[in-house]
Structures are given as C-alpha cells and as structure tokens.
Amino acid sequence: MPSFLSTTDADFETRFSALLGMKREEAEDVDTAVASIIADVRARGDAAVLDLTAKFDRLQLTPETLAFSPAEIEAECAKVSPEDRAALELAADRIRAYHIRQMPQDAMWTDEAGASLGWRWTPVSAAGLYVPGGTASYPSSVLMNAIPAKVAGVARLVITCPTPNGIVNPLVLLAARIAGVDTIYRIGGAQAVAALAYGTQTIAPVDKITGPGNAYVAAAKRRVFGRVGIDMIAGPSEILVIADRDNDPDWIALDLLSQAEHDASAQSILITNDAAFGQAVAIAVEKRLVTLARRDIAGPSWRDNGAVIITRDLSEAAALSNRIAPEHLELCTADPDALSLEITHAGAIFLGAWTPEAIGDYVGGPNHVLPTARSARFSSGLSVMDFVKRTTLAKMTPAALAKIGPAAERLAISESLQAHGLSVRARLDRLNTSGENGGAA
Amino acid sequence: MPSFLSTTDADFETRFSALLGMKREEAEDVDTAVASIIADVRARGDAAVLDLTAKFDRLQLTPETLAFSPAEIEAECAKVSPEDRAALELAADRIRAYHIRQMPQDAMWTDEAGASLGWRWTPVSAAGLYVPGGTASYPSSVLMNAIPAKVAGVARLVITCPTPNGIVNPLVLLAARIAGVDTIYRIGGAQAVAALAYGTQTIAPVDKITGPGNAYVAAAKRRVFGRVGIDMIAGPSEILVIADRDNDPDWIALDLLSQAEHDASAQSILITNDAAFGQAVAIAVEKRLVTLARRDIAGPSWRDNGAVIITRDLSEAAALSNRIAPEHLELCTADPDALSLEITHAGAIFLGAWTPEAIGDYVGGPNHVLPTARSARFSSGLSVMDFVKRTTLAKMTPAALAKIGPAAERLAISESLQAHGLSVRARLDRLNTSGENGGAA
Incomplete structure (x- = not known):
C-alpha cells in the first residue's frame, strides 16, 4: 500500500516530513574498491582496463579492440528497424532544436568609468559520456x-559503454552515431571513469564526464571530480503529479507507473484536491499492475515509496510540491500555466493532462537528465551549460584605472596584501608623473 | 629560483608537462575527523556546534550569541574608516552592476509540432556563505x-565566519551589511558547514553553500555535496601573464607577486616572446621581494612554483596558456583583444598592461572566485548562475501529442519501459476514439 496522507489530518506534518526524509537508496560502500581500481588504471593504463574488463564483463579485449570499429558500428546500426531509426531521429532533431536555444551569449560593454567588461563562453574541449550496459x-x-555536448561545440565526444559478455545494444550505437559521438569504448565501471579522467595509452583523457551509472560509477565520478568536471550524481527517479478530479484516473495511474517501473527505489506521488479521485487513481494503479510487464519492479516501488496526498486546494498542493522539489512534476489541472507560477523548485514541469512525463523522456525536447533527491532546490537538469564555461573579461584604460584604482589599492592594504596594492600604485604613479593619463586628469 | 623554460629547448615538452602536473598542495587527510564532526552536529545540533566552537576557536557561545546581534554589527561597522567604507561601497556597486547582467532569461515558444516548450529560472531559497577567520x-x-546571491534573488543569505578568541574583522561585517546578508554566525570549520547543510535548533538549513576555507571546510563541503549544492573546491591561487617586451618589468613583477603573496603554494608564471624581458622581470621580482611585507610567503611561492617561459611568438604563448588553463590571465601585449581570441580556457582575462589582476580582485566588477588547478578547462567562476536553477517546461496539445507521441511510444517499447509507452498510448487512443483531436486528424 502506498502512503495516504491528507493535509487535514492531525499528524500530517509528521508524516509528510517522514516522506520527505525517506531514504530510498542504501548507499553501497564501494569506495575502497573504486579507489583501488582508479589507482590501478592510473598506474597501468590500458593493461589495467583490459584486465578489469575481462574480470567484470567477461570480455577479452586488446588495445586495438577497446573501441568499436566503424565497420562494427555500421553492422550493429543496420540491425535497427526503420521505424526505431525514424523515432530516434525525430527525438534527436527535437532535442537538438531545444538545446540550441540554450546557447549562452557573449557580452562586452564599457561602463561609466571607461572600463570595458564582459565575458565569453567557450566549449569544453573533450567530454566523455558514460552509458550503462545491460x-x-x-x-x-x-x-x-x-546532443547538448555537440550543440555546445565539444570537439571530441566519446562514450564508454560496457558490453557484458560482449552483448551490444544496436540502438545505443545508432543513437551515438546520430548524435555525432566520435568514439565508443566498450568498457564500463570505475575503470571506464578512471580511463576517461586520467587517460591511458589508447584512451585520451577528457575534461568532463557525464551520464548515469551504478554505485561504482557514481563513486568513481565523485573521486575524479576536480580532476575533471562531472554532472550530478543521480539518485532513483521520481515523479509528482498534481491532478484535479477532471482527469482520467487511468492516465494518471500510468504516469505514476512510468516512474515506478524504472526501479524499485523510484518514487511516484499524487497530490490531489479530491479524495475520491485519489482513491480512484490508487485503484487504477493496482489494476494496471496486474498486467504490467515490469510489475515486479513497479509494484514494490509504488507500495513502498508511493504516496497519495489530499490537499484542501491546488495552491496547497503547489506548496507541498515545492517542499518536495520533484525531479518531474505533472500539472494535470484546468489551468496548469497559472499553477506553474506557484512552483519554485522542480526539475521539469509537464503542463496539462496531454503532456505525459514519458513525452519528456524521449521526444519533448527538454533534457531528461534532471535533479533527483530534492536537489532541484539548488540544481538544474543537464543542458548546454554543462559543456561550456565562462571566461570573464576586463580591460582598463589609464583613465578608468585612475578612477577606480585607488579604491582597489585601499582594499588591498586593508587585507594586508601589499603587492596587490603596489601593482595598482605603480601604474597610478606613472599617470601622475607622465602625460599618459588618458584624459583622466 | 623559478623555473626557466624555452620552447626551443630540446627538453621543453618534458619540463612543461612536469610544470603542468606539479602538485603544489598536499591534501591533508582530515576526512575522518570531518565525518565525525558532521555526525556530531547532526546528532546534537546547537550543543555540538557550541562545544566544537569552544574547542577550536576558544570561544564560549550560547544559542543566543551564535549570531552577531544588530547592535554588535553596528558597533563593529562604526570602527571602519570612511575611506575604507567608500572603497567597499564602490566595489559593491561595481560588482552588483556586473552581475546584474548575468541574470539568465526565461523562454517559452511553440514549435512546428504545436508543442509549447521553454524554461524558467528561479533562485535558490537560502544560501550560506563560508568566510574564513583570521x-x-x-x-x-x-x-x-x-552579491551574486542577492542579485539572483536568494531570499535568505547567511554567513558563517569563525572568530578565533573572539577576534572580529569589522570590514567583514561591513561588507556583509553592504551586500545585504541577513545573519552572521560566529562559527567556522566543518561544524559550520554541517550546521548550514543540516540545520540545528538555532540555525536553519540552507540549500547552497559557497565560499573558501581550509582543508576541514573543503572536506566538509565535499561530504555535504548532494544534500546541498556547493561551489567549487578552490585550490591555491594562480596567475599567468603573457607579456611582450614593451612592458615595464616592475609592473609585471608586481602582478606576479600579487598572486605569490597569497600563499606559498600559489603559482605565478610569465610567458614572454622575449628572453631578455623575461630575465628583466625575474630581476625585478627579486628586487621587490627584498622589501615586500609578505616576502616570507611570496618568496617561496615564486622560487618553488614560479616559472618564466620563453616562446617563439605570442600565438605559441596562447597555446601554452590553453594547456595551463589559468585561473587569472593577463595579456600585456600590443593587441590584447586580438590575442584573447586565441584563448580557449581561462577563468578571467585581464586585457592590457593597464589592467593589473588586483583590479579584478576588488573593483573591476567580474567575480574573483575563479576556477583553480586547471579546472577552467571545464568550469567557470562564481556567478549569479550558482544561485539560480532552471525548470524546463513542456506542454503538448492533443494535436502535438498525435504528431510526436507515436515516436515516444516506440522508443519506450524499445527500452522495455511498457508503462511509459502506455501512458502515451492511452491518450493517443482517446484521440482516435473521440473528436478530441485538437485538429490533428
């Protein structure tokens, strides 16, 4: 049974806080093993990667076969049906069109002191994408x-994807080719992350590593953070649906199950202002669970982590949603646009009952890599911004330095940083003793 | 003696690689101690924070005196000279004016499929800024x-700043007041980070923690990452100056020393296309070191970590700079704007000899919190973006769902995620069996 809560219950705050604080994932303690794998890859390079791949993936590779050859990729891609290929291409086109709009703009201006200020964005040179196997x-x-990496202008984009027992997913290779990935290495685990971060004889190091993975991959990403950039460490997926009674309970049930089927530790929550509707959705979920292919995953997820919360009105629902800061938020209400203005923390919002969350997983356009575990309070989904970085620019004229330099000198002295002050003072003195004042006098 | 390298030397690549890989900071192993401090604060809240402050800062506080009172802040601020106050206000005004331009824009559009797509930016609700003591x-x-936090719209902004033996820096309190900080707690170390991340009876938790600190603070930030957002883990400061011979060697020497005086593990590098100029700068550095107040810090920094690199031309200098990816980069050349276009990785660029890096530390406007240790390859300096997050928006019409839904359904099936597919199919079936097709037929 999922939890049933109502904001009018006397113990609501206690039970809602427990729901918020619920730990759905046991952190496996793999850090020691990961540290030694990383050390091994740093010390022995290719040899370590090959040994670890033989051990964990039961696959004998050589430096020459670490990456898929163009002919292998071609042969695998040929196995994909025209319909699946067309669907992937439609998805890629829509994702690309959305992310192109995220490209940040350079700026440069001159202020009233005569200082030219601004910034410039440049892409990360090389990025590595981890793709889980199986x-x-x-x-x-x-x-x-x-796609966001390519849109950002990343010059070298590689994938690591383990192929346990040599088993390959042709759709993954086709997606990589459609997205413009340069090289696909058939390795995984902490050894793949270490190879991407530090490089080996065969694998050139990258500057940024993104993508989901198991506990070993997550621990390895944490460890190489700083040496390279990483994206978020994702937790189990979550959906929150705010729905009024003018919805088909079966649609909402399927939306809740579409998260629940990911993982037994996934979480699906319905908030509604109508108790009877909440009951109807819960019944619809149970009915669908009987025949769902992944019922052994979705069932435990819904019963252990699911919740139905009854509120007095939709504003109260929005306020609770903001405390949860969900990864995915569906607003299935009469005026979802208006309600969305009350949402302050959410990874992605799906507006209206005609926008099932699954659309966003595949073809909507926005990214489906989103902040989990309440981290939408302080972080955003994956975007072009993860593959660019900003260089700030400043240019003084002699006149500008004459205007603002003395304040810098004073602050430097107040912080006991004499050389900082002198580096400004030496220039100010030149202005005072020469005609080189740029019109500042 | 700093290192002297020339790109025409036979062993240049070896020596340059060694310079790149140089480890200037010994990572103190404080992680075990930090883990136990965090556990203590989580378990005992205020009591732990008070005990640890008594122990590490030799300061007896109570829950009531954890934060500075308005009267205490007022009294400390009154000690600041009018000149220092004016300099701080000028700096704050310029930093604010620069950062206001960084505010990202919301977007919403309708594409050719009839899908409405976009995103919205919202501020982090509460942020904590760590300020070192001493x-x-x-x-x-x-x-x-x-200031970036306030510009972003962070509603609650607090500072933790240890006051060992009760000693307070009035300028820190005045800067906090000028910037609009709400509360200043006189605590520090891992216990302050833990209190900000998890909250205590007196200190409400925040969503994001930024600011520099010692090894304990850095380890604590790493540990609470995920529970809250953090900024970068900063390493020792660095400057790279690219200068031609038409510069005053003393100016460049002072610029190099303004980083060297921060910390013995700071690094200052000069790259020049003129060997004689390189020698002249090295001589000027030694001359300045004789009288510099912080010569016992700047001297070891320059001699142990400093370098002078002679290149064939300025483009070669830019290429080497890109391999270093410096935190601060000064371009003291005849046409710094043109040369800056060759720079692909740098935290901040200071254009021309009239722009000493110290201007950027205080009053330029751009942020002085910048990526160290070659992390400008993949990350940016602190900005308004660190205090906002993006919620993506998607809204389908029945017609839009009819167009792109089938591709989503197909991809869901290919990934064996049946409920995902059904959540789309249930809606598509409604379109087929009713008139509710929004004009898609």
Missing part, C-alpha cells in the same frame, strides 16, 4: 547527454 | 560571494 542501456540517454 | 578573512570575498 537493461539500463538507454539510447534515449545517449541522445540526452551527447 | 588573516584569510577577506571582506572582498564577502562581496564576491554575497
């Missing part, structure tokens, strides 16, 4: 990670 | 951290 090997995630 | 307690850093 059943969690999602071609849609390849598009969602690779 | 000699590294810089009022300029208070402005550089607090």
Whole structure:
C-alpha cells in the first residue's frame, strides 16, 4: 500500500516530513574498491582496463579492440528497424532544436568609468559520456547527454559503454552515431571513469564526464571530480503529479507507473484536491499492475515509496510540491500555466493532462537528465551549460584605472596584501608623473 | 629560483608537462575527523556546534550569541574608516552592476509540432556563505560571494565566519551589511558547514553553500555535496601573464607577486616572446621581494612554483596558456583583444598592461572566485548562475501529442519501459476514439 496522507489530518506534518526524509537508496560502500581500481588504471593504463574488463564483463579485449570499429558500428546500426531509426531521429532533431536555444551569449560593454567588461563562453574541449550496459542501456540517454555536448561545440565526444559478455545494444550505437559521438569504448565501471579522467595509452583523457551509472560509477565520478568536471550524481527517479478530479484516473495511474517501473527505489506521488479521485487513481494503479510487464519492479516501488496526498486546494498542493522539489512534476489541472507560477523548485514541469512525463523522456525536447533527491532546490537538469564555461573579461584604460584604482589599492592594504596594492600604485604613479593619463586628469 | 623554460629547448615538452602536473598542495587527510564532526552536529545540533566552537576557536557561545546581534554589527561597522567604507561601497556597486547582467532569461515558444516548450529560472531559497577567520578573512570575498546571491534573488543569505578568541574583522561585517546578508554566525570549520547543510535548533538549513576555507571546510563541503549544492573546491591561487617586451618589468613583477603573496603554494608564471624581458622581470621580482611585507610567503611561492617561459611568438604563448588553463590571465601585449581570441580556457582575462589582476580582485566588477588547478578547462567562476536553477517546461496539445507521441511510444517499447509507452498510448487512443483531436486528424 502506498502512503495516504491528507493535509487535514492531525499528524500530517509528521508524516509528510517522514516522506520527505525517506531514504530510498542504501548507499553501497564501494569506495575502497573504486579507489583501488582508479589507482590501478592510473598506474597501468590500458593493461589495467583490459584486465578489469575481462574480470567484470567477461570480455577479452586488446588495445586495438577497446573501441568499436566503424565497420562494427555500421553492422550493429543496420540491425535497427526503420521505424526505431525514424523515432530516434525525430527525438534527436527535437532535442537538438531545444538545446540550441540554450546557447549562452557573449557580452562586452564599457561602463561609466571607461572600463570595458564582459565575458565569453567557450566549449569544453573533450567530454566523455558514460552509458550503462545491460537493461539500463538507454539510447534515449545517449541522445540526452551527447546532443547538448555537440550543440555546445565539444570537439571530441566519446562514450564508454560496457558490453557484458560482449552483448551490444544496436540502438545505443545508432543513437551515438546520430548524435555525432566520435568514439565508443566498450568498457564500463570505475575503470571506464578512471580511463576517461586520467587517460591511458589508447584512451585520451577528457575534461568532463557525464551520464548515469551504478554505485561504482557514481563513486568513481565523485573521486575524479576536480580532476575533471562531472554532472550530478543521480539518485532513483521520481515523479509528482498534481491532478484535479477532471482527469482520467487511468492516465494518471500510468504516469505514476512510468516512474515506478524504472526501479524499485523510484518514487511516484499524487497530490490531489479530491479524495475520491485519489482513491480512484490508487485503484487504477493496482489494476494496471496486474498486467504490467515490469510489475515486479513497479509494484514494490509504488507500495513502498508511493504516496497519495489530499490537499484542501491546488495552491496547497503547489506548496507541498515545492517542499518536495520533484525531479518531474505533472500539472494535470484546468489551468496548469497559472499553477506553474506557484512552483519554485522542480526539475521539469509537464503542463496539462496531454503532456505525459514519458513525452519528456524521449521526444519533448527538454533534457531528461534532471535533479533527483530534492536537489532541484539548488540544481538544474543537464543542458548546454554543462559543456561550456565562462571566461570573464576586463580591460582598463589609464583613465578608468585612475578612477577606480585607488579604491582597489585601499582594499588591498586593508587585507594586508601589499603587492596587490603596489601593482595598482605603480601604474597610478606613472599617470601622475607622465602625460599618459588618458584624459583622466 | 623559478623555473626557466624555452620552447626551443630540446627538453621543453618534458619540463612543461612536469610544470603542468606539479602538485603544489598536499591534501591533508582530515576526512575522518570531518565525518565525525558532521555526525556530531547532526546528532546534537546547537550543543555540538557550541562545544566544537569552544574547542577550536576558544570561544564560549550560547544559542543566543551564535549570531552577531544588530547592535554588535553596528558597533563593529562604526570602527571602519570612511575611506575604507567608500572603497567597499564602490566595489559593491561595481560588482552588483556586473552581475546584474548575468541574470539568465526565461523562454517559452511553440514549435512546428504545436508543442509549447521553454524554461524558467528561479533562485535558490537560502544560501550560506563560508568566510574564513583570521588573516584569510577577506571582506572582498564577502562581496564576491554575497552579491551574486542577492542579485539572483536568494531570499535568505547567511554567513558563517569563525572568530578565533573572539577576534572580529569589522570590514567583514561591513561588507556583509553592504551586500545585504541577513545573519552572521560566529562559527567556522566543518561544524559550520554541517550546521548550514543540516540545520540545528538555532540555525536553519540552507540549500547552497559557497565560499573558501581550509582543508576541514573543503572536506566538509565535499561530504555535504548532494544534500546541498556547493561551489567549487578552490585550490591555491594562480596567475599567468603573457607579456611582450614593451612592458615595464616592475609592473609585471608586481602582478606576479600579487598572486605569490597569497600563499606559498600559489603559482605565478610569465610567458614572454622575449628572453631578455623575461630575465628583466625575474630581476625585478627579486628586487621587490627584498622589501615586500609578505616576502616570507611570496618568496617561496615564486622560487618553488614560479616559472618564466620563453616562446617563439605570442600565438605559441596562447597555446601554452590553453594547456595551463589559468585561473587569472593577463595579456600585456600590443593587441590584447586580438590575442584573447586565441584563448580557449581561462577563468578571467585581464586585457592590457593597464589592467593589473588586483583590479579584478576588488573593483573591476567580474567575480574573483575563479576556477583553480586547471579546472577552467571545464568550469567557470562564481556567478549569479550558482544561485539560480532552471525548470524546463513542456506542454503538448492533443494535436502535438498525435504528431510526436507515436515516436515516444516506440522508443519506450524499445527500452522495455511498457508503462511509459502506455501512458502515451492511452491518450493517443482517446484521440482516435473521440473528436478530441485538437485538429490533428
């Protein structure tokens, strides 16, 4: 049974706080193992990567076969049906069109002191995308990670994707090719992250690593953070649906189940202002669970982590949603646009009942890599911004330095940083003793 | 003696690589101690914070005196000279004016499929700024951290700043007041970071923690990352100056020393296309070091970590700079704007000899919190963007869903995510069986 809460219950605050604080994922303690894998890859390079791949993926590779050859990629891609290919291409086009709009603008201006100020954005030179193997090997995630990098202008984009026992997902290779990935290495785990961060004889190091992975991959990303940039460490997926009674309970049930089927530790929450509707959705969920292919995952997720919360009105629902800061938020209400203005923390909002969250997973356009575990309070989904960085620019004229330099000198002295002050003073003195004052006098 | 390298030397690549890989900071192993401090604060709240402050800062506080009172702040601020106050206000005005331009724009559009797409930016609700105590307690850093947060619209902004033996820097309190900080707690170390991340009876938790600190503070920030957002973990400061021979060697020497005086592990590098000029700067540095107040810090920094690199031309200098990805880069050349176009990785660029880096530390306008240790390859300086987050928006019409829904359904099936597919299919079926097709037929 999922939790049923109502804001009019006397113990609501206690139970809602417990829901907020719920720990759905046991952190496996893999850090020691990961530290030694990283050290091994740093010390022995390719040899370590090959040994670890033989051990964990039961796959014998050589430096020459670490990456898929163009012919192998071609052969795998040929296995994909025209319909699947067309769907991937539609998704890629829409994701690209959305992310192109995220490109930040350079700026440069001259202020009233005569100082020219601004910034310039440049792409990361090389990025590595981790793609899980096995059943969690999602071609849609390849598009969602690779396309923003390509839009940003990343010159070298590589993938690492383990192929346990040599088993490959053709759709992953096709998605990589559609997205413009340069090289695909058939390695995974902490050894793949270490190879991307530090490089080996065969694998050139990258500057940024993104993409989801298991506990080993997550621990390795934490460890190499600083040496390279990383994206977020994602937790189990979550959906929050705010729905009024003018919805089909079956639609809402399917939306809740579409998160629940990801992982037994996923979380699906319905908030509604109508108790009868809440009950109807819960019944619809149970009905769908009977036949759902992944019922052994979705069932435990819904019963252990799911919740139905009844509120007095939709504003109260929005306020609770802001405390949860959900990864995915559906607003299935009469005026979702108006309600969305009350939302202050959410990774992605899906407006109206005709926008099931699954649209956003594949073809909507926005990224499906989103902040989990309440981190939408302080972070954003993956975007072009993850693959660019800003260089600030400042240019003084002699006149500008004459105007603002004395304040810099004074602050430097107040912080006991004499050389800072002298570097300004030496220039100010030149202005005073020469005609080189740029009109500042 | 700093290193002297020339790109025409046979062993240049080896020596330059060694310079790049140089480890200037020994990572203190404080993680175990920090883990236990965080656990203590989580378990005992205020009591732990008070005990740890008594132990590490030799200061007896109570819950009531954890924060400075308005009267205490007023009394400390009154000690600041009118000249220092005016300099701080000029700096704050300029930093604010620069950062206001960084505010990102919301967007919403309708594409050819009829889908409405976009995003909205919202501020982090509460942020905590760590300010070191003692000699590294810089009022300029208070402005550089607090002003972007206020510009972003952060509703609650607090500072933690240890006051060992009760000693307070009035300029820090004044800078906080000028920047609009709400509360200043006189605590520091890992216990302050833990209190900000988890909250205590007296200190409400925040969503984002920024600001520099010692090894304990850095380790604590790493540990609470995920629970809250953090800014970068900053390493020792660095400057790279690219200068041609038409510069005053003394100016360049002072610029190099203005980083060297921060910390013995700071690094100052000159790249020039004129060997004689390189020698002249090295001589000027030694001359200035004789009388510099912080010569016992700047001297070891320059001799152990400093370098003078002679290149064939300025483009070669830019290429080497890109491999270093410096935190601060001065371009003291005849046409710094043109040369800046060759720079692909740098935290901040200071254009021309009239723009000493110290201007950027205080009054230029751009932020002085910048990526160190070659992380400008993948990250940016502190900005308004650190205090906002993006919510993506998507809204389908029935017609839009009819157009792109089938591709989503197909991809869901290819990923064995049946409920995802059904959530789309249930809606598509409604379109087929009713007139509710929004004009899609």
